[in-house]
Amino acid sequence: MSTTTQMLKGLLEGCLLALIAKGETYGYEMTEKLKEYHFTMVSEGSIYPVLMRLQKNNYVTSVMRKSPNGPKRKYYSITEEGLEELERFKEQWEKLSAGIFSLLEEGDEEDAI
Amino acid sequence: MLSKEAEQFMLELRMYLMSKGKNEQEIEEVILELEDHLLQAEAEGRNIKDITGDSPREYMKSISREMSFDKREFLTLAPMTVLLISAFLVFTPAMRGDFSLSKISVWGITIVTILSIFLYGFLIVRVLPKFFNSKWFYVIGLATFLVVTGFFVIVELLDNDPFFVATPLQNKLLVIGCIVIFVAWAIYAKTWMTIIVPFFLSWGPMAERLIPDHINEDPFYIALTIMIFTLIAIIGGVLFFLYRKNKKNKTMNQ
Numbered sequence: 001m002s003t004t005t006q007m008l009k010g011l012l013e014g015c016l017l018a019l020i021a022k023g024e025t026y027g028y029e030m031t032e033k034l035k036e037y038h039f040t041m042v043s044e045g046s047i048y049p050v051l052m053r054l055q056k057n058n059y060v061t062s063v064m065r066k067s068p069n070g071p072k073r074k075y076y077s078i079t080e081e082g083l084e085e086l087e088r089f090k091e092q093w094e095k096l097s098a099g100i101f102s103l104l105e106e107g108d109e110e111d112a113i
Numbered sequence: 114m115l116s117k118e119a120e121q122f123m124l125e126l127r128m129y130l131m132s133k134g135k136n137e138q139e140i141e142e143v144i145l146e147l148e149d150h151l152l153q154a155e156a157e158g159r160n161i162k163d164i165t166g167d168s169p170r171e172y173m174k175s176i177s178r179e180m181s182f183d184k185r186e187f188l189t190l191a192p193m194t195v196l197l198i199s200a201f202l203v204f205t206p207a208m209r210g211d212f213s214l215s216k217i218s219v220w221g222i223t224i225v226t227i228l229s230i231f232l233y234g235f236l237i238v239r240v241l242p243k244f245f246n247s248k249w250f251y252v253i254g255l256a257t258f259l260v261v262t263g264f265f266v267i268v269e270l271l272d273n274d275p276f277f278v279a280t281p282l283q284n285k286l287l288v289i290g291c292i293v294i295f296v297a298w299a300i301y302a303k304t305w306m307t308i309i310v311p312f313f314l315s316w317g318p319m320a321e322r323l324i325p326d327h328i329n330e331d332p333f334y335i336a337l338t339i340m341i342f343t344l345i346a347i348i349g350g351v352l353f354f355l356y357r358k359n360k361k362n363k364t365m366n367q
Contacts, residue, residue, distance in 0.1 A: 073149050
């Protein structure tokens with residue numbers, strides 16, 4: 001597994017939580033939005049196992065409803081626990097990205113000298 | 114409409130998850146969800162590989178890992194299935210009034226039954242979905258059926274040294290026991306199949322009393338009858354499966 005794939009796997013969970021927190025949504029729409037934000041996925045389908053895990057952990061709930069164009073569709077919405085988890089993810093991400101960012105920056109400066 | 118490749122993948126996924134003993138309801142949900150996604154993605158010109166990534170097999174595993182093993186369903190289904198298979202094997206000889214057990218028949222039939230369950234399981238889950246749209250599907254299916262039936266016939270033929278021969282009363286009790294199992298299954302699975310198939314199976318022993326002996330003892334006719342009835346049982350099984358699936362879909366669409 002490439003480094004990118006492993007990095008993405010961990011981040012996808014937080015990103016999906018953030019998307020669902022913006023309002024009720026379904027699988028295909030989430031992949032479209034992730035693309036809009038230029039988030040690269042390993043593959044579109046990789047969101048589904050993550051969604052299943054989110055639901056198992058009670059971070060999201062889902063309902064099956066008829067979609068406008070026919071077949072049944074699974075709509076997700078966030079729970080209280082999900083919102084808490086999202087806050088934790090945000091905090092961790094800020095710490096982590098700040099750390100990595102300054103580390104990489106420093107390296108660049110050393111290279112420049 | 115889904116493309117052939119997509120349909121094939123969905124079928125493989127369903128079989129894979131079922132073989133891993135996952136909860137039926139959960140399987141149905143994830144299948145519906147992926148179907149919905151694929152429909153939209155294919156309508157926009159993307160294909161199945163964009164969704165599953167390079168390895169469909171890996172993708173199936175990643176889904177399977179997130180699903181729970183349905184212990185309760187498995188624990189009721191497994192013994193019920195063993196009972197049903199035994200009932201089918203016992204029913205005809207008991208009806209005929211000559212149920213007997215010999216070492217060869219007990220071990221032979223147990224081993225052959227287990228082997229054929231594994232063979233059919235492997236075939237249905239791993240092999241047949243790949244050939245779903247080609248004529249090989251039927252060729253492989255028929256070949257396996259012939260091999261399995263052949264084993265049963267060989268065991269039948271070797272069977273000549275019984276250590277237990279049922280008395281007429283025991284035969285009747287066995288028939289009643291079988292009928293109880295068939296009815297219980299029919300109620301449990303909400304299907305008429307386990308009643309209809311034994312009903313047809315009972316024609317054989319009935320006919321045996323009416324058909325002249327020289328036809329009756331011809332191995333060709335015996336083999337033919339066994340095959341026809343096994344075919345009926347298999348078709349019954351497939352119909353039952355489709356019927357249940359159909360019913361499930363209907364209830365989910367309401």
